[in-house]
Amino acid sequence: MPLRWGWVGLLIGLxxxxxxxxxxxxxxxxxxxxxxxxxxxxxxxxxSEGSGIRLPPVxxxxxxxxxxxxxxxxxxxxxxxxxxxxxxxxxxAALLALPGxxxxxxxxxxxxxxxxxxxxxxxxxxxxxxxxVLLRVxxxxxxxxxxxxxxxxxxxxxxxxxxxxxxxxxxxxxxxxAPPLLAxxAALLVLIDxxxxxxxxxxxxxVAAVTSLGLSVLTRVGSATGWSLDELNL
Numbered sequence: 001m002p003l004r005w006g007w008v009g010l011l012i013g014l015x016x017x018x019x020x021x022x023x024x025x026x027x028x029x030x031x032x033x034x035x036x037x038x039x040x041x042x043x044x045x046x047x048s049e050g051s052g053i054r055l056p057p058v059x060x061x062x063x064x065x066x067x068x069x070x071x072x073x074x075x076x077x078x079x080x081x082x083x084x085x086x087x088x089x090x091x092x093a094a095l096l097a098l099p100g101x102x103x104x105x106x107x108x109x110x111x112x113x114x115x116x117x118x119x120x121x122x123x124x125x126x127x128x129x130x131x132x133v134l135l136r137v138x139x140x141x142x143x144x145x146x147x148x149x150x151x152x153x154x155x156x157x158x159x160x161x162x163x164x165x166x167x168x169x170x171x172x173x174x175x176x177x178a179p180p181l182l183a184x185x186a187a188l189l190v191l192i193d194x195x196x197x198x199x200x201x202x203x204x205x206x207v208a209a210v211t212s213l214g215l216s217v218l219t220r221v222g223s224a225t226g227w228s229l230d231e232l233n234l
Contacts, residue, residue, distance in 0.1 A: 004175060004176045004178075006175040006176065007175055007176070007178050007182065007186070010171075010175065010186055011182075011185070011186055011189065014186065014189035014190060014192075014193055015189065017193050018081075018084055018189060018192050018193050018196060019081070021080075021193060021196035021197065022077050022080035022081050022084070022196060023077055025075065025077075025080055025196055025198065026075060026076050026077040026079075026080060027077075029198055030075065032198045032199070033074075033075040033198075034075075080196060084192040084195075084196070087160075087188070087191075087192065088185060088188045088189070088192065090157055091157060091160050091161040091164055091184070091188055092161070092181060092184065092185065092188075094157055094158050094160075094161035095161045095164075095165060095180075095181060095184060096181075098158065098221075098222065100222070100224075101158075101221055101222025101223065102158070102161055102162050102165055102222055103165070103222070104219065104222040104223070104224060105158070105159070105162035105165075105215060105216070105219045105221070105222035106162045106163075106165040106166040106169070107166075108215070108218070108219050109162065109163060109166035109215065114211060116214070116218070117211045117214035117215045117218060118207065118210055118211045118214055119214065120213075120214030120215075120217050120218050121209075121210035121211055121212070121213040121214030121215075121217070122210060122214070123214075124152070124155075124213055124214065124217050125152075125210065125213070128148055128149075128152055131148060132145050132148065135148075152213060155212075155213050155216035155217065155221065156209050156212045156213045156216070157212075158212075158216050158221055158222070159211070159212025159213055159214070159215040159216040160188075160191070160208070160209070160212045161184070162212070162215055162216075162219075162222065163187070163208070163211070163212055163215065164184040164185075164187040164188045164191070165180065165183075165184045165187075167184075167187035167190070168180060168182075168183025168184040168185075168186060168187045169183065171183055171186055171187065191205070191208060
């Protein structure tokens with residue numbers, strides 16, 4: 001289908017805004033972020049003081065681009081860009097891997113249902129925290145804790161993909177038809193742009209992540225039967 005200029009302008013604008021915010025976060029707004037690499041510097045100091053000899057620095061020399069910060073390390077321009085690209089690719093991969101489940105989960109997304117999804121996400125986090133404490137106290141099952149964290153992360157990723165698909169539908173109703181993945185990408189770029197705004201963006205990103213987890217829980221990761229054991233029957 002031919003792509004309307006509104007979609008092209010929206011995608012280009014969202015990408016440019018993301019790059020601008022990433023540059024601002026890595027330069028002018030850098031003091032708002034915790035100082036990275038403090039552990040390595042402290043380790044270098046301990047090694048030097050313990051032996052009485054100034055030892056070579058730990059790690060490799062960073063490649064620095066003028067105006068954009070180092071190529072590696074936390075909270076640099078390249079870190080923000082790669083983090084945003086990674087989130088978008090993982091969410092799109094979830095849509096490609098589970099298209100039917102993502103579509104069914106997106107069908108459940110409405111403005112009225114969002115508070116319930118957020119509440120379900122909060123309840124899931126508290127339940128996971130309680131299970132983590134119990135498993136660590138028992139010590140025998142402490143190896144299950146990373147498995148629980150992995151499940152929560154996968155649920156949040158799937159929920160983000162489903163929310164992006166639902167938001168993409170909302171954009172399609174206003175900008176005209178477009179491939180579902182492209183519309184979902186536009187919604188993901190909006191989320192990335194918002195998350196790059198210091199403080200307020202972090203709060204909105206946390207709300208989106210919790211809501212996404214709640215969406216996965218309520219829909220049982222987009223299952224056709226929801227919370228039912230009918231699928232166990234022959």
